[in-house]
Amino acid sequence: MSSTLSFSTMVLNWFDRHGRKDLPWQQHITPYRVWVSEIMLQQTQVATVIPYFLRFMERFPDVQVLAAAKEDDVLHLWSGLGYYSRARNLHKAANYLIENYQGVFPNSVETLCELPGVGRSTAGAIAAIAMGIRAPILDGNVKRVLARYQAVQGWPGKTAVARTLWDIAESYTPEDRTAEYTQAMMDLGAMICTRTKPACALCPLMESCVALQQGKETCFPEPKPRKILPEKSVRMLMIINDAGEVLLEKRPVTGVWGGLWSFPEVITESDLDGQVADKVGITLDRIEKWEPFRHTFSHYHLNITPVKASVKQGASMVAESGRWQWYHFDNPSELGVAAPVKKLMEKLRQSL
Ligand code: SF4
Structure with missing residues (x-):
């Protein structure tokens, strides 16, 4: 793999051969399905999410059904997934979409960010994957890949570090094949550039990854300064x-x-x-x-x-x-x- 290829080309070439293409939310792609999957995937592994996602879609197949449901029913389907504010926000956001957008997802990152529980990265993923809009994402997986690739110093919870990473994410996001690129970055973080044991030998970015060149792959991103939990x-x-x-x-x-x-x-x-x-x-x-x-x-x-x-x-x-x-x-x-x-x-x- 030559480092003269652009970042996105290296990532997309890898995705064509190795990326995941059979996840339930990659079938019949709609903004609703991408949104629900993205919210479930926050803090939760793909394997855990799959059965929850399938049950959720069976019970609440679209925004209208979700908005009309009782909050208790939504929370029931969420039982065991944790971080329950995500479920309450999904329910609230469905109602917000009905009241303000006739149940249709608005098609810009800024307006998607109006939805309760939707931050810039989730909005970016919905826009990129379901609407083909060129929008960067910066979820945990992507943060890790970019922080390592450019050896970005500092804890990403700090505003200045996050801003640097967003700038990098923005600069690498291609005009074409944005949906696949977005999925590819998530896959790369989840499958190759993993938290404790990155498989650098299999990584399409290995020739130009700064953290790897320094032998410090797992030193990035820097962890949150430790504090003892009460x-x-x-x-x-x-x-x-x-x-x-x-x-x-x-x-x-x-x-x-x-x-x-x-x-x-x-x-x-x-x-x-x-x-x-x-x-x-x-x-x-x-x-x-x-x-x-x-x-x-x-x-x-x-x-x-x-x-x-x-x-x-x-x-x-x-x-x-x-x-x-x-x-x-x-x-x-x-x-x-x-x-x-x-x-x-x-x-x-x-x-x-
Ligand atoms: S070379 Fe290793 S550390 Fe660098 S992006 Fe790839 S997997 Fe991550």
């Missing part, structure tokens, strides 16, 4: 009534797992009974503490102690409001729950 603790109460149902609480829309269903929580160990009586109006019986475990968010560790208990008194006091519900394992309703809650529910079901 810890929080919580007790999750798995309260079972006489009918074998477990009490669930809908979480507030803001905060972690916003809008999802979870077990009622208390912060401290002391006076568990009193706290529950105050919060839910229930007296507990047969309290059984389970092994604590840790769930890590991007900004803190959450130490979770599950506590199983049965209701002694007051189960009927839990109003059938939108906030609480008794969930029956034999007759499950479709709910959005966070991954650790889902896991605990499964353990709980087996223990009954």
